[in-house]
Amino acid sequence: MQKKYYQPEAETMQVEDIKKLQEEKLIKQVKYVYDNVEYYRNLMDEKGVKPEDIKCLSDISKLPFLKKDDLREAYPYGMLATDLNNCVRIHSTSGTTGKRVVAFYTQNDIDLWEDCCARAIVAAGGNEEDVVQVCYGYGLFTGGSGLHGGSHKVGCLTLPMSSGNTNRQIQFMMDLNSTILCCTPSYAAYIGESLKEKGYKPEDNKLKAGIFGAEPWTEEMRRDIEKSLGIKAYDIYGLTETSGPGVAFECECQTGMHINEDHFYAEIIDPDTGEVLPEGAKGELVFTSLDKEAFPLLRYRTRDITVLTREKCSCGRTFIKMHKPMGRSDDMMIIRGVNVFPSQIEAVLLNKGYAPNYQILVDRVNNTDTFEIHVEMLPEDFSDTPKVITKKEKQIQAAMKEMLGINPTIRLVAPKSIARSEGKAVRVIDNRKKIGINV
Numbered sequence: 001m002q003k004k005y006y007q008p009e010a011e012t013m014q015v016e017d018i019k020k021l022q023e024e025k026l027i028k029q030v031k032y033v034y035d036n037v038e039y040y041r042n043l044m045d046e047k048g049v050k051p052e053d054i055k056c057l058s059d060i061s062k063l064p065f066l067k068k069d070d071l072r073e074a075y076p077y078g079m080l081a082t083d084l085n086n087c088v089r090i091h092s093t094s095g096t097t098g099k100r101v102v103a104f105y106t107q108n109d110i111d112l113w114e115d116c117c118a119r120a121i122v123a124a125g126g127n128e129e130d131v132v133q134v135c136y137g138y139g140l141f142t143g144g145s146g147l148h149g150g151s152h153k154v155g156c157l158t159l160p161m162s163s164g165n166t167n168r169q170i171q172f173m174m175d176l177n178s179t180i181l182c183c184t185p186s187y188a189a190y191i192g193e194s195l196k197e198k199g200y201k202p203e204d205n206k207l208k209a210g211i212f213g214a215e216p217w218t219e220e221m222r223r224d225i226e227k228s229l230g231i232k233a234y235d236i237y238g239l240t241e242t243s244g245p246g247v248a249f250e251c252e253c254q255t256g257m258h259i260n261e262d263h264f265y266a267e268i269i270d271p272d273t274g275e276v277l278p279e280g281a282k283g284e285l286v287f288t289s290l291d292k293e294a295f296p297l298l299r300y301r302t303r304d305i306t307v308l309t310r311e312k313c314s315c316g317r318t319f320i321k322m323h324k325p326m327g328r329s330d331d332m333m334i335i336r337g338v339n340v341f342p343s344q345i346e347a348v349l350l351n352k353g354y355a356p357n358y359q360i361l362v363d364r365v366n367n368t369d370t371f372e373i374h375v376e377m378l379p380e381d382f383s384d385t386p387k388v389i390t391k392k393e394k395q396i397q398a399a400m401k402e403m404l405g406i407n408p409t410i411r412l413v414a415p416k417s418i419a420r421s422e423g424k425a426v427r428v429i430d431n432r433k434k435i436g437i438n439v
Contacts, residue, residue: 004316006122006154007115010262011317015310018261018318023057025290026265030054030063033296036081039074040066040298060265060288061276066300071101071241079295080104087294092140093240103142103240104294110149112291116246116260117150123251123258123315124209124234126180128155131206133173135183135191136214137163142244143214147182150246156180163187166194177206185217185225185233186425189356192228202230211236213245215424216325216343220350222254235324241300242287248322253313256321263290266320267299268308271329282307284329285322303328333430335362336369338406342427348399349375357418363431371408373400379415 005011013021031051034041043064044050053062071079080087086106093101105113126132132151136143144162151158159178161169169191172178181188188210195205207229213236222233237257238245247264248257259266264287268277271284285302289295304325313321327341334340346356357376362369375396377389384392393410401407419426 002125003122003127006119010260011119011258011319013262013318015318019057021262022265022290026057026060026288027051027054029288029290029296030298033081033298037079037296039070039078040064043070057265060267060299063299065274065286066297068101068241068301068303075100076102079297081292081296082106082294090140091142091145091240091244101241103243105243106293109243109293109295112263113146113243113246114149114153116243116249116263117146118153119150119260120211120234120236120246120249121147121150121154121156121180123249123317124180124211124232125252126151126154126156126209130154130156130179131159131176132156132180132182133159133161133169133176133178135161135163135169135181135187136245142238142240143182143184146238146244146246147211151182166191170195170198170200173205173207174200179206179208181207181210181229181231183210183212184214184421184424185212185221186215186356186421188212188225188229188233189221190420192225193355196228202228205230207231209234211249213237216327216331217356218343218347218350219324220347221356224350224356237322237325239287239300239302241295241297242289243292247287251313251315251317253315255313256309256323258313258317258319258321259308261319264288265290266308266322268306269301271303271305279308279310282326285325303331305329331428333360333362333428335371336406338404340371340404340406344403345373345400346427348396348403352396352399354378354396357420358427359418360428361431362428369432371406372411373408374411374413374418376415376418377412381412382415 034051047064049062087104088107089105091103134144134147138144148160210231210233225233234250235257236245236249238247248259250257267286268283269286277283285304285306287300288298305327306325307323308320310320327343332339332341359374361372389412393412396410
């Protein structure tokens with residue numbers, strides 16, 4: 001029997017009841033964090049804020065922000081709010097730009113996280129009759145464990161594939177009739193590409209839905225994946241710092257992701273001033289975990305740029321929705337004085353009919369930024385003459401100039417010449433950072 005909601009009493013709660021619940025949880029959580037996390041207590045004391053100053057939701061603006069640098073500084077136990085004996089698991093970020101962030105979980109934290117992921121699976125049409133193939137990485141990365149646990153809670157047959165070994169992924173997908181695919185969007189695109197190379201058509205598989213997250217992706221990329229796999233592609237959002245995937249999820253309307261407001265309070269701020277912005281304004285997303293026990297973060301700056309809206313959704317869920325992130329304030333590149341997001345480049349390429357296989361190379365030569373984009377040619381274009389290829393490069397360059405306001409150098413390269421990723425795709429190589437230039 002098809003379910004519409006995993007936990008209907010929460011997912012369809014009246015807005016005034018959501019806000020009342022959030023307020024009760026916030027007041028309790030602030031005191032819990034103040035009493036148990038010395039690092040955050042010091043931040044509050046520096047700002048002159050006490051738990052008793054938080055009497056309603058709007059008072060949250062009195063609290064200090066947390067940034068990833070704070071979590072690295074507090075590594076490994078500085079943000080832990082409970083006795084280590086109460087913790088049953090850790091997860092961690094990659095640590096590619098500094099110390100890792102280690103997040104701790106009690107059993108209750110994991111139960112609530114898996115509930116959030118179960119909501120996402122049901123919203124994508126999942127039920128106990130489905131076969132869920134989880135191709136997110138397992139281990140320290142949160143992706144695999146979160147969707148795995150959510151799949152179990154829904155009662156699906158779960159294939160814990162992890163990432164990589166695409167031939168095996170396809171074998172199990174076809175032999176075991178997987179119906180829901182969970183992975184990064186770039187890997188989903190690669191699976192679709194690999195299926196086509198093996199002679200499969202979209203109708204040859206039993207997939208009906210995909211739940212894709214962990215990296216930015218555009219609407220154009222969504223349509224490309226849907227076409228190549230013959231599915232409906234759903235977005236999911238989360239961070240290791242707040243638990244993992246499932247903080248927000250997309251319903252069948254595909255008009256934004258519902259934030260699980262009974263567990264998380266979301267704000268949009270001006271990334272430069274920290275000012276809280278009204279609903280509908282574009283800015284940086286900030287999350288407060290309302291009932292985490294082991295690693296409860298208050299006002300954590302995600303660096304993701306998005307918009308929140310409480311417009312009524314025809315799916316019946318009443319949780320506020322966040323738009324697909326438009327980029328990250330820390331992923332934004334400033335090239336020749338212009339703000340550039342990789343998602344803008346991807347949108348241009350997909351609109352021009354190219355697959356999302358590209359790499360951005362930025363450097364500085366003679367005090368001037370260089371900006372080059374390598375784009376894989378389509379297999380049918382590989383036989384074109386140099387003159388034709390140059391013409392196509394100029395067409396892409398003109399479209400980029402219109403989107404970005406500056407001219408990159410476009411290099412069309414051979415099919416399959418850009419390394420594929422089975423996890424998060426590496427899109428940007430900014431050599432300016434290697435020579436100490438602040439970008």
